[in-house]
Structure formats: structure tokens, C-alpha cells
Amino acid sequence: MTPKYKRVLLKLSGESLAGPEKHGIDFDTLLSYCKPIKTLHDMGVEIAIVVGGGNFWRGRSSGKMDRTRADHMGMLATVINALGVCDTLEQLGLEVRVQTAISMQQVAEPYIRNRAIRHLEKGRILVFGCGTGNPFFSTDTAAALRAAEIEADIILKATMVDGVYDCDPKTNPNAKKYDTVSFGEVLKNDLKVMDSTAAAICKDNHLPIIVFSLDDPDNIVAAVCGEKVGTLVEQ
DSSP states (O other), rough: OOOOOOOEEEEEEEHHHTTGGTSSOOHHHHHHHHHHHHHHHTTTTTEEEHHHHTTTTOGGGSSSSSSHHHHHHHHHHEEEHHHHHHHHHHTTTOOOOEESSSSTTTSSSOOOOOHHHHHHHHHOEEEEESSSTTOOOOOHHHHHHHHTTTTTTTEEEEESSSSEEEOTTOOOOOOOEEEEEEHHHHHHTTTTBBHHHHHHHHHHTTTOOOEEEEETTTTHHHTTTTTOOSSSOOO
């Protein structure tokens, strides 16, 4: 297989790292995701990763905390996941750097755009933690922002659903799956690809997204090589 994209940003949800336990990090599950990432790296693809934190903390859904504080706790949860991803990739022999949007120099590098791009050019894998570093912004928005900043060719949104549907396929067996859909339709119809801020950033910066399922981790490789997986969201 030949990669279609040279530089990609992979968005991994925190929930996907939890595996069957539904909480924390299941390292066998994480390893199954990291192996295709290594395959892409060996093909010469430049890879950045944004991780969520929902396997440890989803404070905003409780409604019992100040939103800003809850979001700060969520950012710290993403760092735990970023370090777990880093360690697993390093065990596969890859060179990895973790950069965080909140300064924690004993743990990771601060996010600096030029340094991030230099790491990619040198063949290192980047893992971004802490989202955007600001409350009220999701890790989907962080993925869109970082992808635009590092001039990624595409965002790979690896989820627990095999694409974008016109309604929730878990509750409606007649839900229609899209092979391709425009950002205009996503925003107009409030399709659950990512939040509207993230979708608007991608639309304004002509950043396509492939949404696909992680049930088969090799979908990561297939998506980058241009095979028909999931749903392509574009202009």
C-alpha cells in the first residue's frame, strides 16, 4: 500500500483507550492502535496524535462543578493518556515527543509550533496533550487547531462508530451512513462528527476529515492509504 497523505493528525478518543474495562487505559487495546501507527511511520508518514481524556474524566457532563475547573481536570486526564500512548509507541521502537498546551516541563515539552513541525520533519511522532489549553474547547477543537497549525493533510478521527450518520445508529436502525459529506451539511444538520467549533476550523482551513471505526485498528492504515473506510468530510 502507498500512503495518500504525507502528514496526518490522528484524533484518539479517551474512551477508545479504555478497552473492555471502560475506564483507565487498557494497554493491550492501546498496543493494537499503536502497531498500525508504526506501520504508517515505516511508510514515511509524518504523524501527530491528539488524545481525549474521557476514560478518566468527563466533568462537564456531571453539571456539579464549575465548568472551567472541570475542563482543567479533563486537560490533565489527556496528559495521562498522552504519556501512555508515548510509552507504548516507544516500546515499538519509535521516537516520540509529548507536547502539552499547559506548561509541565518535568513531564513533557511545551507546545511550540515550529518545534512540533521540526519533530515531524525528523521522523518523530508527536502526541499533543491538554487540548487547546483553554476551557470551553473540546479535544476535537484541539485536533482541528493543531492540524491547521502543523499543516496536516488530513484529520483521522478514530471513533467507536464506523462513520457519519444522519442520526444516531445506536437508537435508529434506519440511520443512513454517509460515504462523503460536506462541512456545510455537517454544520447545517448538526451531524455528530465533531463539535461545531472544530468543524468550522476545518471548513475554513480546507482540512478534510475521515471518520472511521477503531474496531479494526488497521483502518488507520487503510484510511491514510486512500482506501474506502468510514466517511470523508470535506468542502
